[in-house]
Amino acid sequence: MPYTKYMKTLKDKKMKITQQRLEILRYLDENRTHPTLEQLYEFIRTKFPAISKMTVYNVISSLIDNGIISSMRFVNSTELRVDYDKSSHFHFLCGKCGKIYDIESGFDLLDHVKRNGHKFDEYTVNIYGTCKNCLKNK
Amino acid sequence: MPYTKYMKTLKDKKMKITQQRLEILRYLDENRTHPTLEQLYEFIRTKFPAISKMTVYNVISSLIDNGIISSMRFVNSTELRVDYDKSSHFHFLCGKCGKIYDIESGFDLLDHVKRNGHKFDEYTVNIYGTCKNCLKNK
DNA sequence: CTTATTAATTATAACATTTACAATTTAATA
DNA sequence: TATTAAATTGTAAATGTTATAATTAATAAG
Structure with missing residues (x-):
């Protein structure tokens, strides 16, 4: 039962269990590539041809609102990227090949x-540079 | 001479000195509000009515490419925000009022x-939460 | 100081991502 | 099974950014 895990995730948040949500959650869990919504849509469509792009936006929005997944944007693009992994880690974007690496924060x-009286909930750390592979092939 | 400083900045980078660049640099230096390009355009237009929005995009792009200013995006908006301050600090976005605070990193x-063989050039840290003022007025 | 060269600015249009809206369909509940 | 509330869908609109080409301006050379 590959979907029971995601059904529980949704149930715990009192969210309705829909095929679209399950499929998207599964994809994000099994593909830790920080996809854009467009990439997500293109893939999900191969398994679920009738899905609407709006559904991808809606599903992602509700998953984020319920704290199930996290998201980030890089300076080089307006697109939102999503991440199933909510553990504390940083993201490194290679400016040459565009690949995104997870960086352990430790x-x-x-x-x-210093909090200065503010309430901090979450944060994203984006690192920019050139990756190992691109340095080698230069 | 309020512009000599910015003329030197541009000259050091072998960039042409134009009125538009000087005006934008001065605004960013004197207003550390991390403006969007739209906000920048709206202000600059009051002092320089003939300026084109494309010029704002072009000027910002060249200032970033030459390492004179830095930029960031937050997850709640696709808009690029720019910052004259290139020193090491974090940005805190209040989800209630939308205000952006500079946070000393120390x-x-x-x-x-761990670099893992990658070359890291720059990074942005975005913190999300609720600011002091909004906590108080709740 | 004038001219030539190169780069920046401008205006328009195209493109991409996201949001708004209303109709339809589906999931959860009684 | 019927009801209700929520999610999905399709269309269109809004927003932010990029591409292109013509005009203008800044720098360097004569």
Whole structure:
């Protein structure tokens, strides 16, 4: 039963269990590539041809609102990228090949900044540079 | 001479000195509000009515390419935001009022992550939560 | 100081991502 | 099974960005 895990995830948040949500959750869980919604849509369509792009937007929006997945944007593009992995880690975008790498943080950044009375909930760290592979093939 | 400083900045990078660039640099220097290009355009237009929005895009793009200013995007919006301050600091976006606060980092994040053979050039840290003021008025 | 060269600015249009809306369909509940 | 509330769908509109080509302006050379 590959979907029971995701059914529980949705149920725990009192969200309705729909085929579209299950399929998208499964894809994100099994493909940790930080896809854009367009990429997500293109893939999901191969398994679920009738899905609407709007559904992808709606599903992702509700998953984010319920704290099930996280999201980020890089400076080089307006597109939202999503990530099934909510654990504390950074993202490294290679400016040459465009690949995104997960970078282990090893510490909680919020432990190192003064709050000044503000309430901090979450954070994203985006690192820009050139990846190992692109350095080699230069 | 309020513009000599910016003339030097451009000259050092071998960039042509234009009225549009000087006006935008001055605005960014004197207004550390991390404006969007739209906000920048609206203001600059009051002082320089003939300026084109494309010029704002072009000027910002060249200032970024030459390492004079930095930029970031938050997850709640597709818009690029720009920052005259290139020193190491984080950005905190209040989800209630939308205000952006500079947060002192006190340490260089890149000293704390394993490079794994990658070359890291820059990074942005975006923190999300609720600001002091909005907590108070709730 | 004038001219030539090169780059920047401008205006228009095209493109891409996201949001708004209303109608239809589906999931959960009684 | 019927009801209700929510999710999905399709269309269109809004927003932010990029592409292109013509005009204008800044720099360098004569």
